[in-house]
Each structure stands twice: as structure tokens, then as C-alpha cells.
Amino acid sequence: MLPPISVAPPTDPYLTPLIVADGVLPGVRVLLKDESRYASGSHKEPAARAVVARAVAEGHDRIVVGSCGSYGRAMATACAAAGLRSTVVLPAGWGDGGAAVANAGADIRFVRGGYEDAVDESHRLAVESGALDGNVDGPCTDAILAGHGHVVRVLHRELGGAPAALWIPVGNGTTIVAAHRQARLLAWPVALHAVGSPGNNPIVTSWPGPYRTLSSDEVVTTEHNEPLVNRHALHGPEALTAIAASGGAAHAASDDALLAARAVLARHGVHPTAAGAAGLAGLLAHAETTEVAGDQIVLVTGR
Numbered sequence: 083m084l085p086p087i088s089v090a091p092p093t094d095p096y097l098t099p100l101i102v103a104d105g106v107l108p109g110v111r112v113l114l115k116d117e118s119r120y121a122s123g124s125h126k127e128p129a130a131r132a133v134v135a136r137a138v139a140e141g142h143d144r145i146v147v148g149s150c151g152s153y154g155r156a157m158a159t160a161c162a163a164a165g166l167r168s169t170v171v172l173p174a175g176w177g178d179g180g181a182a183v184a185n186a187g188a189d190i191r192f193v194r195g196g197y198e199d200a201v202d203e204s205h206r207l208a209v210e211s212g213a214l215d216g217n218v219d220g221p222c223t224d225a226i227l228a229g230h231g232h233v234v235r236v237l238h239r240e241l242g243g244a245p246a247a248l249w250i251p252v253g254n255g256t257t258i259v260a261a262h263r264q265a266r267l268l269a270w271p272v273a274l275h276a277v278g279s280p281g282n283n284p285i286v287t288s289w290p291g292p293y294r295t296l297s298s299d300e301v302v303t304t305e306h307n308e309p310l311v312n313r314h315a316l317h318g319p320e321a322l323t324a325i326a327a328s329g330g331a332a333h334a335a336s337d338d339a340l341l342a343a344r345a346v347l348a349r350h351g352v353h354p355t356a357a358g359a360a361g362l363a364g365l366l367a368h369a370e371t372t373e374v375a376g377d378q379i380v381l382v383t384g385r
Contacts, residue, residue, distance in 0.1 A: 110374050116382045118354045122159035123385040124152045129229030130160035133216040136225050144213035148201030151177045152309050152384055157216055158186035171204040198314055218256045219316045230260030238268050245271045246377040249361035252276035253309055255285050255321025262324035273330040277364030279307040280334035285315050289332035293319040306337040306356035335363035358384030
């Protein structure tokens, strides 16, 4: 059994200490960073809060985003806490029908198609209404990347800058790009591993490059893989570059692998969605064929 890691009390009430997952990989220390403990249940909340801060500074009273659910919940939660209004555009028929986002306080719009169609419509709505466009490919990109980089600053502090590998569920690739930027600023040698749904994300299907988008009829969405599915990852090319530069790789995890990893996490008191367990699913599959050494940090997202 691994000894517990000593962690200084977090100074930010939305941070959670690292949790040691004993016995997941014999001889390897696997550390869980449970980002599902934010109020919204999403690791995207720091990015949403960064966008809210920009909206307040610029005098906006509404933020508009497109989402398949996770970023929408995070933005609705952050806006409600700051007294701002939010509009979230969702693909019709996806997920819970927008219930979680609406319960967090957002106005909901639906659009035919997938995530990318929701983002396109939200760009239009933001211009039409004079609201702040909070999408990852909009004017707030730098704020969003800074927000996502927050987790790397925390991990670097907790681990003292020791070399490590970081396993991250991948959709748009935004968290990967943000993590690489922050790791470079800290001169932290952390290898970034992106884990997505097989055949359903262009970062995974394009690795190691060049980047190629998928057609809408190539991707298959299920109740378990939904946050990992994109036909065009909005930060896809940059994510591929970041992964390669860090010494990491892109990996695929089937729905069965996601569910198995979620069951492992549940035994350690962590309860994400199946897609939120993608990082651990990727690590476990990788360890079956490759010798794993050094600290392995699994970013757990979504509940």
C-alpha cells in the first residue's frame, strides 16, 4: 500500500487535495485530482469564472456559450454566483435535455446538429444580443486557457515540480493546450496524455498528426462518451502539438473501458461520469502494454 501524500490545505475553496488511489497499478503511484468537486461538477469552472471576471470588467450582464453540457453548467454556475445572466446553446436531444444547465440558472436554446452547431449558433446569438461570447474559440480564449491552467499550478505546488504524467479526458483539447502552456511557464516536465472516445474525436484519430476533422456521420454519441465526442476539436491542432512537445500521447477508451474505470474510482470514493473517468481508463489500458514509471496523475472530471 502506498503511503498517504502530505498535502497543504488548499487556499482556494474550490480546490481539492490530491487523493492516493492505492493498488490501482502495483508499484506505481496514481494520484487523482478530482475536479468534479466544483459546485458545477465540472473541471471547466475555473475557466468559466475567468470569463465571468472579464464580463464584469467590460460591463456585460450576459454571457453566451455553446455546450454539450459540462461547460454550460460551469458557465451557468459561475454567472449565477456573480449575478450575471447566461445563455447556453445545446444540441437538441443530447444528454438530459438541458435540465442540469437550466437548474444552474441559464437560459437554454436548442439547435439541430451537434456540439459544433451549438457553438456556431451561440456566436451568432452573442453578436445579436450584445452579450459576451464565452466560447473557447471566441474573444475570451486567453482567459479560458488561463482558467484551465489553474489545475496545473495546483498540481505543481502539491508535487513540488517532480516529473510526472498527467492523464486528461479530451474533447476540444482546450485543457490540454492550457496545461501545456502552464507547465512550460513553470518549467515542469509533465507528459500530457489525452484520452478520448475511439473514432469519435479528431485529436485521437489524428494522433500523432496531421490534424484531420471528422465528418458528422463518422462520430457516434452514446450516453457514456458524449463529452468526448467532437467532429472538429476547436483546439485540436494546438492540442496535438502540445501533446507531442510534452512527451505524451493520445489514447482511445471505449465505453466499456470508461465504465470499468468509473467502477475503480467508485471504490476509492470518487464518483465521476463515465466520460469523466477517461483519464484513468487510458492509463490502465496503456499500462497493459507499456511499462509505466513515475507519478501518474489522473484528472477526474464531471459528475
